[in-house]
Amino acid sequence: MTFNFSFCRFAILFSAGLFCSSPYAASVTVQVVDGAGQPLADAVVYVLPESGPAFPKQQRPIEIEQKNRQFSPLVTVIQVGSAVLFPNNDTVKHHIYSYSPAKIFEQKLYSGVPAKPVIFDKPGVVVLGCNIHDQMFAYIFVVDTPYFAKTDATGRVNIDVPLSGKLHARAWHFSLPAGEFPDQPLIFKNAQAMVNFKLNIKAPAAKSNVKAPSMPADY
């Protein structure tokens, strides 16, 4: 009896030790679909604390290339404060810019890899364009959390998160009406949470149907 009790206590302590030594304690599974219930690719999902201090920053090197007169990838999600490099891997020059309030910048006519990355210091949606090629556009979604993911064709993502206080998840897609960031609280059971987002999008917008941003005359 004593042995069993001790063993049991040991097992609990051992598991607790493993649990605590992991940087992540819980996992969130998210399914994103469009208005017709079809899996939605290129949706961004991110997890935020409901109150209290923001999550710490995790810096990761980010690149958005220009290739075949397109930006790649179309959608990039980054944490506030991240540095993004925009290498031009085409033989033609590009002049890239954003006039989105979250980040106004331009990199004038250049080829190759710019010496300096661009720092994105405010959360929000940044729409990239090219002053030479109107068909070029891309989205950078800047979030104030290191816990984010982008859906693939299955519309499904897993995000590992620390289990600290109340958390909620948000979703975003470039075809959503401006300013819409659907939000849901996360309810954990055995360190697992599942959330479904049905976004207010009639059908995933074909890339060619999305209008490229144009540079305003007073920019």
Ligand SMILES: [Cu+2]
């Ligand atoms: Cu261009």
